[in-house]
Amino acid sequence: MAGSWAALDPGRSKCGLVLSDASQGQVIQALIEPAATCLERLTQWRLDGLQGVVIGDGTACGDWPELLRTQGLCVAVVDERGSTLAARQRYWQLFPPRNWRRLLPRGMNVPPRPVDDVAAQLLLERWLGHSLSRAAALEKPLRDQERRRRIQNRARTVKA
Numbered sequence: 001m002a003g004s005w006a007a008l009d010p011g012r013s014k015c016g017l018v019l020s021d022a023s024q025g026q027v028i029q030a031l032i033e034p035a036a037t038c039l040e041r042l043t044q045w046r047l048d049g050l051q052g053v054v055i056g057d058g059t060a061c062g063d064w065p066e067l068l069r070t071q072g073l074c075v076a077v078v079d080e081r082g083s084t085l086a087a088r089q090r091y092w093q094l095f096p097p098r099n100w101r102r103l104l105p106r107g108m109n110v111p112p113r114p115v116d117d118v119a120a121q122l123l124l125e126r127w128l129g130h131s132l133s134r135a136a137a138l139e140k141p142l143r144d145q146e147r148r149r150r151i152q153n154r155a156r157t158v159k160a
Helices: 034-045 064-070 083-094 099-103 116-128 136-159
Strands: 005-008 014-021 028-033 051-057 074-078
Touching: 005 034, 005 083, 005 116, 014 034, 014 083, 014 116, 028 034, 028 064, 028 136, 034 051, 034 083, 051 064, 051 116, 083 116
Parallel strands: 005 051, 051 074
Antiparallel strands: 005 014, 014 028
8 A cells, every 4th residue: 555544433522543654654643633623634634645544434433434535535444343442452562651550460551541543543454454653752742632631621620
């Protein structure tokens, strides 16, 4: 597969989204976006040369395949059964636990943020038939995003 391919793990409120350079075998962007903004992001990537989108066939898949096709994108729908559980395990392979987390038994280690982007990466890997590498630098913005979300939730709780 030459060129860039994206994967979308659709959800009701948020979606995991990754952009890969399939020829180099690596993820070049990883995002967790509100469902409403995913189409804009994918359309922008299409203008930058996106070849197509791999999407999970779960409950929230809905109209996504047809919507993406109307944007001129090639769409591949893949089985997403077990992808969330697999994403939790893969998260720790991509970003091994550090500090006190490495002392916990594997089953007790819960990722410090949502793993929708990792689930999207797994969907793309299933479709491509091989693993993709991922730079550690892609993790910091996602952790910062989760930290901001938690702070906002605490502020709302205090006001209420």
